[in-house]
Amino acid sequence: MTGSILHARSCHHYWQGEERLSIKTFFSGRVFYAAGGGIHAVDPQSYLVLNYGQPYTIAIDSASPVESFCLFFDPGLAEEVYHSMTSKPERLLALPEPPARSAIHFFERIYPHDDLLTPALLQLRTAVMLCPLEHDWLNEQFHSIMQRLLQVHFNVWREVEMLPAVRAATREEIYRRLYRAKDYADALFDTPLTLHELADVAALSPNHFLRTFKQAFRQTPYQYIVSKRVERAQVLLLHSDLSVTDICFSVGFESLGSFSWLFRRRVGLSPDRFRRQGRS
Helix, strand or coil, X not given: CCEEEEEEEEEEEEEEEECCEEEEEECCCCEEEXXXXXXXXXXXXXXXXXXXXXXXXXXXXXXXXXXXXXXXXXXXXXXXXXXXXXXXXXXXHHCCCCCCCCCCCCCCCEEECCCCCHHHHHHHHHHHHHCCCCHHHHHHHHHHXXXXXXXXXXXXXXXXXXXXXXXXXXXXXXXXXXXXXXXHHHHHCCCCCCHHHHHHHHCCXXXXXHHHHHXXXXXXXXHHHHHHHXXXXXXXXXXXXXXXXXXXXXXXXXXXXXXXXXXXXXXXCCHHHHHHHHHC
């Protein structure tokens, strides 16, 4: 086998340890991982990639069952597929196996579901639910999904190259630290977050973090957190019976006045009017 699958449902689960290179997906609920000094929240719109040997904890605490679908890749598969994808045919004939080299280190972050990797994950999940799978077929799926994961990795490197730093290693490290803080903000946007706290997560000075975050994501950390809160508020306004005041505080705003002003500024309507129009 080239990997294994964990497909389960649970309302409550906690685990701590380290695993193989893995892709974490969940099709209901929101699940928190702590890894590498950061916190990552995986929901049905995203997946998380963790590297081989990365210590982490997972916590599920939900009123309804959360469906997990996680793939674990055997050591060496990423390097084998990378060698096959990036080497010329004559080199592959002379050297079928990858030469000894450092392991591929993926960017550990939350990825939005996409048109590249997600269709293969969904196809495999459907197959797992329908019938027992033959090992040979499953091995092929792991190879195919690894090819797609490496293509996602190549695409991320294009983002890394756009960062304003001279040395490639510096750009890579800045990218990893910025995304560690961004994922932290995504996971905890509904709690009080400060510039200093996010900078500490990124292991950068507050000013350096502020400048590089804005360069990378075209908005400041505060603007990003507000956008997450407003997005969540829109969902609650349309799909819950919570009052506007309760929604205001549940998404992390400190006052109803600031919530209403920021919501109107970003959406163009007051929270009450947005709810009325959305339900009419």
